[in-house]
Amino acid sequence: MTSSKTIVLRSSDGATFEVDEAVALHSLMIKHRIETGGADSTTIDVPEVTGNTLSKVIEYCKKHVEAPNSDDLKSFDTDFVKVDQAVLCHLAKASYYMNIKGLLDLSSKTIADMFKGKTVEQIRETFHIKNDFTPEEEEELRKENSWNLFV
Amino acid sequence: MPESNDHFTPYPDHVLENVLENVLAFLHSRRDRNAVSLVCRSWYRAEAYTRSDVFIGNCYALSPRRVTDRFTRVRSVTIKGKPRFADFSLLPVNWGAHFTPWVSGMANAYRTLEKIHLKRMSVTDDDLAAVANSFPRFKELVLVCCDGFGTAGIAAVVSRCRGLRVLELIEDEVSDDYVDWISCFPADGPTNLESLMFDCVESPINFESLENLVARSPLLKKLGLNRFVTIGQLHRLMTRAPQLTHLGTGSFSPPEQPEQHEHHENDNNRVSDYVSAFASCKSVVCLSGFREIAPEYLPAIIPVCANLSSLNLSFANINAEQLKPVIRHCHKLRVFWALDSIGDEGLQAVAETCKDLRELRVFPIDATENGEGLVSEMGLLAISIGCRKLQSILYFCQQMTNAAVVAMSKNCPDLVVFRLCIIGRFSPDHVTGEPMDEGFGAIVKNCKKLTRLAVSGLLTDRAFSYIGQYGKLVRTLSVAFAGDSDIGLKYVLEGCTNLQKLEIRDSPFGDSGLWSGLPRFYNMRFVWMSSCRVTREGCLDVARQLPRLVVEVFRRDEEEGGEKSDFVNTLYMYRSLDGPRADAPRFVNIL
Numbered sequence: 001m002t003s004s005k006t007i008v009l010r011s012s013d014g015a016t017f018e019v020d021e022a023v024a025l026h027s028l029m030i031k032h033r034i035e036t037g038g039a040d041s042t043t044i045d046v047p048e049v050t051g052n053t054l055s056k057v058i059e060y061c062k063k064h065v066e067a068p069n070s071d072d073l074k075s076f077d078t079d080f081v082k083v084d085q086a087v088l089c090h091l092a093k094a095s096y097y098m099n100i101k102g103l104l105d106l107s108s109k110t111i112a113d114m115f116k117g118k119t120v121e122q123i124r125e126t127f128h129i130k131n132d133f134t135p136e137e138e139e140e141l142r143k144e145n146s147w148n149l150f151v
Numbered sequence: 152m153p154e155s156n157d158h159f160t161p162y163p164d165h166v167l168e169n170v171l172e173n174v175l176a177f178l179h180s181r182r183d184r185n186a187v188s189l190v191c192r193s194w195y196r197a198e199a200y201t202r203s204d205v206f207i208g209n210c211y212a213l214s215p216r217r218v219t220d221r222f223t224r225v226r227s228v229t230i231k232g233k234p235r236f237a238d239f240s241l242l243p244v245n246w247g248a249h250f251t252p253w254v255s256g257m258a259n260a261y262r263t264l265e266k267i268h269l270k271r272m273s274v275t276d277d278d279l280a281a282v283a284n285s286f287p288r289f290k291e292l293v294l295v296c297c298d299g300f301g302t303a304g305i306a307a308v309v310s311r312c313r314g315l316r317v318l319e320l321i322e323d324e325v326s327d328d329y330v331d332w333i334s335c336f337p338a339d340g341p342t343n344l345e346s347l348m349f350d351c352v353e354s355p356i357n358f359e360s361l362e363n364l365v366a367r368s369p370l371l372k373k374l375g376l377n378r379f380v381t382i383g384q385l386h387r388l389m390t391r392a393p394q395l396t397h398l399g400t401g402s403f404s405p406p407e408q409p410e411q412h413e414h415h416e417n418d419n420n421r422v423s424d425y426v427s428a429f430a431s432c433k434s435v436v437c438l439s440g441f442r443e444i445a446p447e448y449l450p451a452i453i454p455v456c457a458n459l460s461s462l463n464l465s466f467a468n469i470n471a472e473q474l475k476p477v478i479r480h481c482h483k484l485r486v487f488w489a490l491d492s493i494g495d496e497g498l499q500a501v502a503e504t505c506k507d508l509r510e511l512r513v514f515p516i517d518a519t520e521n522g523e524g525l526v527s528e529m530g531l532l533a534i535s536i537g538c539r540k541l542q543s544i545l546y547f548c549q550q551m552t553n554a555a556v557v558a559m560s561k562n563c564p565d566l567v568v569f570r571l572c573i574i575g576r577f578s579p580d581h582v583t584g585e586p587m588d589e590g591f592g593a594i595v596k597n598c599k600k601l602t603r604l605a606v607s608g609l610l611t612d613r614a615f616s617y618i619g620q621y622g623k624l625v626r627t628l629s630v631a632f633a634g635d636s637d638i639g640l641k642y643v644l645e646g647c648t649n650l651q652k653l654e655i656r657d658s659p660f661g662d663s664g665l666w667s668g669l670p671r672f673y674n675m676r677f678v679w680m681s682s683c684r685v686t687r688e689g690c691l692d693v694a695r696q697l698p699r700l701v702v703e704v705f706r707r708d709e710e711e712g713g714e715k716s717d718f719v720n721t722l723y724m725y726r727s728l729d730g731p732r733a734d735a736p737r738f739v740n741i742l
Contacts, residue, residue, distance in 0.1 A: 092167065092173070093167070093170050096169055096173065108173045109174075109177040111167070113177075115174075115183050115186070115187055116183050120189040123186060123190050127166050129166060129190050129194070132191050133189075138189065141188070141195070143673075145185040145188065145189070147726050147727075147728060
């Protein structure tokens with residue numbers, strides 16, 4: 001019997017989302033909170049996640065909870081991660097924090113695919129990462145990689 | 152999902168934080184992981200923590216300690232040791248590539264190690280015992296072209312490693328310690344064995360134990376038998392393991408002393424018995440062995456031919472007439488290895504049927520210079536016409552023509568590996584009398600994906616200018632008895648910008664050719680030059696200019712002291728992060 005109970009999730013920037021409890025439980029973090037939280041835990045704070053990201057996470061959970069056996073689940077997933085790199089990273093972090101394995105693996109794999117074939121500089125640029133090696137360190141590591149651990 | 156986070160340090164970049172390790176679980180290629188490791192310090196740490204497969208292309212390029220310090224949770228290690236010319240006895244026996252320091256380094260660091268893959272390493276029985284004792288989760292041991300161990304070492308591994316799934320001994324030299332290793336598998340219950348290959352082990356095997364082992368190995372897919380297993384015994388094993396996909400057939404002949412009730416007339420019955428054995432092994436896709444083949448039994452494999460993707464007859468001295476009835480069924484064949492006993496006619500038969508062939512290797516029965524030429528340019532041409540998808544070829548012959556090689560370069564544009572070994576030294580095109588320059592030139596020019604090349608025959612500097620000009624993707628180049636002058640070597644070292652491995656023997660290249668490679672040597676895995684014209688002074692100069700290059704000079708006959716001639720007998724040089732090795736034997740000079 002499907003519970004008609006709803007849960008409110010509150011993002012870091014104060015946005016609230018009302019979701020079916022069954023959908024919310026797809027996040028093991030929320031499940032744990034509910035189980036240990038006491039009788040009136042109908043509003044759960046998710047301070048690690050902004051409203052935009054939380055909205056997307058909920059969309060994922062809804063689909064996977066309400067139609068787990070549907071034929072278009074795979075294409076849903078594929079389309080779901082056709083987002084820009086920043087959104088993808090937020091999704092990955094949110095799913096890690098909220099303990100949603102399916103979404104974590106999906107977003108992780110997509111990010112990994114973005115690394116493939118790229119040079120170091122391209123990866124830094126795509127993900128806006130600052131290089132904190134000294135030139136000497138970097139040179140030594142390049143040698144370590146290519147002198148021994150390469151094809 | 153998030154486990155204990157003790158190892159995490161706060162990341163200066165907030166892009167991926169704790170998620171990076173999860174992401175890296177989906178990144179497998181070395182090249183990609185190497186790139187990730189250089190992005191920034193925290194990414195370096197995350198990558199090092201999550202790399203589970205470590206590949207070491209030259210065991211002397213770095214110390215075991217450096218590997219275990221950097222990568223702390225390794226499941227699988229692959230290490231390569233001696234240079235390939237060791238296979239041709241060009242490397243003295245005690246030269247090195249010892250596995251011992253690696254296994255002792257890893258024993259402490261990698262408690263969860265599952266797989267070890269070694270190529271051309273010296274492995275002792277003590278090393279194998281250390282493997283057996285140090286890694287409780289050990290699952291896979293693959294030893295290729297290794298030596299230094301015996302059946303006692305194998306016994307240690309199989310008796311103690313209860314989770315063993317894969318034991319593959321491929322072209323190793325295994326000493327016979329008179330230990331019945333096959334009986335040393337734990338006696339009780341089913342095994343986890345998926346692959347057991349011991350084709351190269353030159354000692355008799357306890358068949359009863361082997362049969363018992365196979366019968367209680369329900370997961371066994373690959374079985375490679377040595378020549379001490381007769382065809383009758385093979386039959387019994389096949390009925391025990393109809394699920395096999397890869398089969399090394401052992402001797403493929405009856406025992407020398409016929410059993411009591413055997414008559415010659417029963418041979419036909421025998422063949423049909425074996426035919427039905429093969430018929431019931433519906434999953435076999437890869438066949439090898441045939442180590443002492445009685446050719447009349449070869450047709451027994453016909454039931455599996457239609458599904459075969461790989462057939463290795465390189466130990467089978469059979470002729471074209473014996474090959475044809477079998478090969479004409481092998482429509483799906485992708486890999487074919489054979490002896491030149493099949494002749495040009497046999498190759499023609501291959502070309503007619505095996506339209507999907509990707510890899511061909513033809514080995515010589517007689518590798519001496521004046522041997523009978525059983526295959527020639529005709530066979531090569533036939534293959535090039537019939538097997539358009541060919542990617543890799545190794546072809547030994549006594550004679551060749553430029554025309555046939557040029558034809559192959561045009562008919563087989565997908566070639567990645569082209570190794571032509573014209574056995575007679577300095578052999579020209581036997582029809583025109585010209586050098587083989589144009590043939591090899593066409594190969595480097597037309598085969599745009601070529602990464603590995605071996606040349607032979609009469610070659611002038613022009614051939615090397617072609618290689619330098621067009622061989623931009625070539626990573627491995629093998630030269631024997633070829634070339635005119637140092638210019639040839641210069642062309643190659645300056646032109647082949649992706650060259651990683653250069654092995655040269657008995658060619659007139661000297662110091663000035665060698666020096667032209669100075670800007671490249673740090674970007675190469677190794678350079679080997681034996682019986683060439685480099686001097687000790689020339690090698691010393693290289694060593695002085697490139698301090699992180701280990702420059703080894705030695706004599707093949709292991710004599711120390713002064714050279715007998717002006718030229719260095721063998722030069723083997725390679726880059727190293729951790730300086731020259733400490734285990735060099737006395738006859739090796741490190742400059």
